[in-house]
Amino acid sequence: MTAPLWLRPRGPLQPSCPRCHVKIGHVHHEWCSVARCLATGGQRTGHDEACPCTEDIWSGRWPGAAECFEFGWTYGDDGLPDLNRLMATATWDPVAHRWIQPLHQNTTVEEESR
Template sequence: MTAHTADAMPLEPNCPKCDAEIGQAHNARCDVATCLATGLQRLDHPPTCPCPPDVWTGQRVGTAECAEFGWMFGPGLPDLNRLFTTATWDPGTRRWTRPDTPHTTASEGETR
């Protein structure tokens, strides 16, 4: 595997919105937190969504995928709008994939 721009980017020790530390869950009203079922902003998901809390990793969700796909405006500037409108969220792997990539189901770990 080759190094991507996101791999070389320094990790942010705290979420820029809710101040969660790496490895800690975002707070309930954090607009950086991701719904792990849909890949979209957690604030927008229904309260009945069974997804687990999103944990701050040091990078916003999608940064690594943008670098991997070459969807960057420049060093350290991922094109997240392109990612959210073009790529597909895979809840099994909890990452964005190109539209033609097979996906796994979160509950069964099977390819669909």
Template sequence: MPNARDLLAPQPHCPDCEVAIGQPHVEGCDVARCLRTGLQRLSCERKHNCGNDTWSGRWPGEADCERLGWMIGPGLPDLNRLLTEATWNPATRQWDARA
């Protein structure tokens, strides 16, 4: 069984578009997020500029789950809870727990 710390370790390249950490995702990448909604950029149907999301080395929302303490188990962020119980803050580009 892998070490829980290894599960959340930064990955050097995006699993879809293969850009390196700190580089903007390429058009059509299904990992990239809309910086206005926090949701998947590829599926964003709003008529706005989604911004240029960059690969952080971690799956979108993992760091927010860790920060909020929303983990299913060691190394397993509760991304479903994040999307149902948090609000996207476009100014800080992170998910915040609803009051």
């Protein structure tokens, strides 16, 4: 399986959203599963109706991919962004609209608390 160009660290930008096809700089359609809730970083389609977040725009890259490359969280020969790790361990900054790296990456901490 070949990774889409917009998942690569230095590939060209994807001119339109792969799901709802809006152009770069435009707001995703309401049903688009690529759009992020800018209050939580989760999928916009799953956020509460009363959520006060502003609308998400398509940037030309998959949401969170840039942070994965910045943190060095990639997998496979292609160096694809490890978005699952990002969702699981990074913290969403609702002001900066980006993921921030956890202060300590000791993954054994959670197991010790059991």
